[in-house]
Amino acid sequence: MLKNIFETPMWHKRISPKWRDELKRLTGVIKDIRDKDPNSNQSQYLNGYTTYYSKEDILNSKDFINIKKVIETEAQEFMKELGICDNIDVKVETLFGNINGQYSAHSMHIHEMSHFSGSLYLDANIKDAKIGFLSPSYLSMMHFNPDMFDKKSFKTSLKLTPRTGDILIFPSWLLHEVEPQQQKHERVCVAFNIILNPRRPV
Numbered sequence: 001m002l003k004n005i006f007e008t009p010m011w012h013k014r015i016s017p018k019w020r021d022e023l024k025r026l027t028g029v030i031k032d033i034r035d036k037d038p039n040s041n042q043s044q045y046l047n048g049y050t051t052y053y054s055k056e057d058i059l060n061s062k063d064f065i066n067i068k069k070v071i072e073t074e075a076q077e078f079m080k081e082l083g084i085c086d087n088i089d090v091k092v093e094t095l096f097g098n099i100n101g102q103y104s105a106h107s108m109h110i111h112e113m114s115h116f117s118g119s120l121y122l123d124a125n126i127k128d129a130k131i132g133f134l135s136p137s138y139l140s141m142m143h144f145n146p147d148m149f150d151k152k153s154f155k156t157s158l159k160l161t162p163r164t165g166d167i168l169i170f171p172s173w174l175l176h177e178v179e180p181q182q183q184k185h186e187r188v189c190v191a192f193n194i195i196l197n198p199r200r201p202v
């Protein structure tokens with residue numbers, strides 16, 4: 001009997017086109033924050049920009065109220081699919097804006113101290129940088145590369161090219177990276193962390 005163990009769930013969806021104008025507006029808001037940030041020439045993110053290092057708290061900004069709700073609604077749907085929606089509050093705990101300029105990249109990392117993480121792409125097209133995911137199994141591999149079997153269950157990496165309106169939510173322990181941005185276009189997204197809180201009985 002075949003059993004799949006240690007599965008890695010991911011939510012990948014394109015949100016409704018009715019949000020297009022809002023995504024465009026927020027792209028402008030994040031670029032504005034960058035342009036007004038005295039520390040925007042950040043060595044931490046070469047050729048790119050993130051509000052992660054700025055004093056700008058976009059999580060509590062009026063501008064981002066609606067998009068935060070969209071993220072929480074998507075995360076709730078995801079939790080429902082996973083069968084863990086009962087008695088759980090789903091909350092966006094951190095939110096930051098990212099701009100990938102030409103030749104910027106973001107090396108492999110995880111997001112600590114949260115349950116799920118993800119990105120919502122405000123302005124991204126097919127030629128923009130891919131996001132890559134690495135299976136934790138890759139790090140404990142010894143003699144051979146399971147990718148050679150070319151079977152889904154043995155794959156150790158996955159690359160996606162998100163487009164405007166795409167949302168990705170995945171476990172925060174999942175290693176991920178942004179590949180180098182090759183074109184001049186600035187790829188803009190909001191990244192977030194989600195915390196699940198058990199509801200206390202009243």
Ligand SMILES: [Fe+2]
Nearest residue numbers: 109111176191
């Ligand atoms: Fe990340």
